[in-house]
Amino acid sequence: MPNADAILSPALDVLRVREDFPILSRSVHARKGKPGKPLVYLDSGASAQKPRQVIQAMTRFLEEDYSNIHRGVHFLSQTATDQFEAVRIKVARFINAPSDRCIVFTRSSTEAINLVAASYGRTFLNEGDEVILSIMEHHANIVPWQLLQAEKKIVIKVVPCDDDGVLDLDAYRDLLSDRTKLVAITHCSNVLGTVTPAKTIAALAHERGVPVLFDGSQAVVHGPVDVQDIDADFYVFTAHKLYGPTGLGVLYGKYDLLKRMPPYQGGGDMIESVSFAGTTFKPPPSRFEAGTPPITEVIGLGAAIDYIESLGREAIAAHEHDLLQYATQQLSQVSGLRIIGTAPGKGPIISFALDGVHPHDVGTIVDQYGVAVRVGRHCAEPLAERFEVGPTVRASFGLYNTRAEADALVESLLAVKEFFGA
Amino acid sequence: MMDDLRELYQEVILDHGKNPRNFRHPDDSNRQAKGENPMCGDRFMVYLTVKDGVIEDVAFQGRGCAISTASASMMTELVRGKTAAEAETLFATFHDLCTKDDDEQGDHGPVDEDSREKLMVMSGVRQFPVRVKCATLAWHAMNAALHGQDSASSDQF
Numbered sequence: 001m002p003n004a005d006a007i008l009s010p011a012l013d014v015l016r017v018r019e020d021f022p023i024l025s026r027s028v029h030a031r032k033g034k035p036g037k038p039l040v041y042l043d044s045g046a047s048a049q050k051p052r053q054v055i056q057a058m059t060r061f062l063e064e065d066y067s068n069i070h071r072g073v074h075f076l077s078q079t080a081t082d083q084f085e086a087v088r089i090k091v092a093r094f095i096n097a098p099s100d101r102c103i104v105f106t107r108s109s110t111e112a113i114n115l116v117a118a119s120y121g122r123t124f125l126n127e128g129d130e131v132i133l134s135i136m137e138h139h140a141n142i143v144p145w146q147l148l149q150a151e152k153k154i155v156i157k158v159v160p161c162d163d164d165g166v167l168d169l170d171a172y173r174d175l176l177s178d179r180t181k182l183v184a185i186t187h188c189s190n191v192l193g194t195v196t197p198a199k200t201i202a203a204l205a206h207e208r209g210v211p212v213l214f215d216g217s218q219a220v221v222h223g224p225v226d227v228q229d230i231d232a233d234f235y236v237f238t239a240h241k242l243y244g245p246t247g248l249g250v251l252y253g254k255y256d257l258l259k260r261m262p263p264y265q266g267g268g269d270m271i272e273s274v275s276f277a278g279t280t281f282k283p284p285p286s287r288f289e290a291g292t293p294p295i296t297e298v299i300g301l302g303a304a305i306d307y308i309e310s311l312g313r314e315a316i317a318a319h320e321h322d323l324l325q326y327a328t329q330q331l332s333q334v335s336g337l338r339i340i341g342t343a344p345g346k347g348p349i350i351s352f353a354l355d356g357v358h359p360h361d362v363g364t365i366v367d368q369y370g371v372a373v374r375v376g377r378h379c380a381e382p383l384a385e386r387f388e389v390g391p392t393v394r395a396s397f398g399l400y401n402t403r404a405e406a407d408a409l410v411e412s413l414l415a416v417k418e419f420f421g422a
Numbered sequence: 423m424m425d426d427l428r429e430l431y432q433e434v435i436l437d438h439g440k441n442p443r444n445f446r447h448p449d450d451s452n453r454q455a456k457g458e459n460p461m462c463g464d465r466f467m468v469y470l471t472v473k474d475g476v477i478e479d480v481a482f483q484g485r486g487c488a489i490s491t492a493s494a495s496m497m498t499e500l501v502r503g504k505t506a507a508e509a510e511t512l513f514a515t516f517h518d519l520c521t522k523d524d525d526e527q528g529d530h531g532p533v534d535e536d537s538r539e540k541l542m543v544m545s546g547v548r549q550f551p552v553r554v555k556c557a558t559l560a561w562h563a564m565n566a567a568l569h570g571q572d573s574a575s576s577d578q579f
């Protein structure tokens with residue numbers, strides 16, 4: 001990596017940061033007698049790599065403090081419970097939630113949304129009630145509502161976007177009505193990178209007393225999020241995209257809402273007392289955390305948040321913004337390349353199509369150059385239809401990426417074009 | 423490494439990918455099946471005209487990557503004029519070529535030298551396991567059509 005990176009992007013000492021991520025120093029496709037290519041990881045939007053700090057925190061916890069939580073009187077159970085609950089407080093602070101009682105640990109963003117659809121949706125939504133989604137939702141924020149639609153005969157309305165990928169706020173305003181009972185919209189599109197105006201979306205819904213859920217899976221990674229400032233009613237994200245472990249998601253909910261919601265799953269840890277005459281449930285967040293949670297993963301998320309805060313969220317955002325601008329500029333010089341998603345203020349996610357070459361072929365060829373990108377429809381098929389592109393190639397940048405890696409992507413794309421004579 | 427790429431994207435494949443043969447919907451086709459790869463959205467329709475157990479015409483339409491398009495195109499050239507049994511032999515032989523090491527490939531019946539050579543062209547895909555589904559998509563659809571089914575999904579390959 002050229003040292004120019006350190007100078008050109010002063011926000012973050014990215015070359016030093018890279019040393020925290022053991023996997024980034026590996027090569028790929030090494031063969032007998034032939035060295036491989038250095039890994040150029042541009043798929044953080046699918047899942048981010050983990051810094052040593054996270055890996056070590058999880059290892060240390062397993063080696064020294066592990067036990068089940070909330071159930072034992074013994075020393076380790078207390079130690080583990082304390083550390084687990086300390087992360088809840090940390091997560092609350094991370095998104096400026098008013099209290100750790102508003103933070104529910106789930107398996108993923110997907111489960112967090114399913115929780116709201118099943119618990120809030122089944123309880124408070126009835127036939128003919130409307131849920132507003134947007135065209136740029138990940139399937140995780142479409143299918144749970146369709147399941148509810150099948151069960152409760154609710155109606156799903158979809159906010160469109162313009163050709164740049166900007167959410168159509170006028171259309172949103174028009175869709176809001178007395179029938180609207182919930183709005184569920186992404187805070188940052190995993191395909192277009194579009195950051196939606198969350199505060200405005202929430203304010204407009206609140207004028208009608210309608211609660212809003214934001215899918216923050218991508219947004220929380222790329223900049224500070226303040227759920228109170230947005231006035232989000234629900235906000236979800238997933239640890240593995242935030243440099244933390246898999247198997248763990250977060251649901252933030254306003255306490256008043258959570259309190260009125262019935263359990264999502266039944267089991268241990270979520271009950272006050274169980275008898276065959278009737279069972280009473282604990283208050284939130286425990287009510288929604290049936291069974292043994294992913295304890296070690298929660299410890300890992302705590303370490304990931306510490307790590308991100310040690311670098312500074314503004315610094316990360318500035319670095320990623322620089323990468324986005326640089327990469328966009330370099331990619332725009334590749335003839336026949338069309339970027340899908342050009343909204344102002346977007347996150348560091350670049351989806352594109354290359355004239356005459358199918359994304360699958362692009363993915364296979366750039367992979368041989370060590371460049372890891374995502375190809376396909378990125379779990380957002382309605383959006384692919386909207387832009388009439390079918391599958392695309394997606395390069396997504398994280399805090400550890402460099403301008404040199406953007407260059408490597410462009411070089412590998414030029415090789416693709418040469419290959420196909422495109 | 424780049425040799426593997428050259429092996430996968432041979433000139434013949436690039437040519438068939440760009441200018442697919444038998445890319446049409448024959449009026450008199452009497453069997454058809456859709457081949458779909460939900461992961462990437464590739465989708466082909468394969469049309470067969472089968473008379474007295476012989477594939478008199480075969481064609482396809484749809485959209486996919488270079489590998490799946492080329493493979494579909496070459497498939498149409500290979501199975502035309504073959505009996506259903508011969509087409510199945512070709513399919514099974516091809517499937518092994520794409521997925522198994524040389525010493526593990528079974529004997530699925532006689533395949534003439536010329537056809538085997540053509541099948542071999544696609545077998546570079548073996549070095550790229552995630553692309554095997556692309557290479558076999560239209561073949562699965564052809565096989566489904568032969569058996570009177572209307573679709574084949576790569577989820578089931």
Ligand SMILES: Cc1ncc(COP(=O)(O)O)c(C=O)c1O
Pocket residue numbers: 045046108109110111138140141186188189190215217218238240249379
């Ligand atoms: C915007 C968005 N929402 C939801 C998800 C689902 O995350 P998970 O698979 O961790 O539940 C993703 C990630 O794939 C995403 O990008």
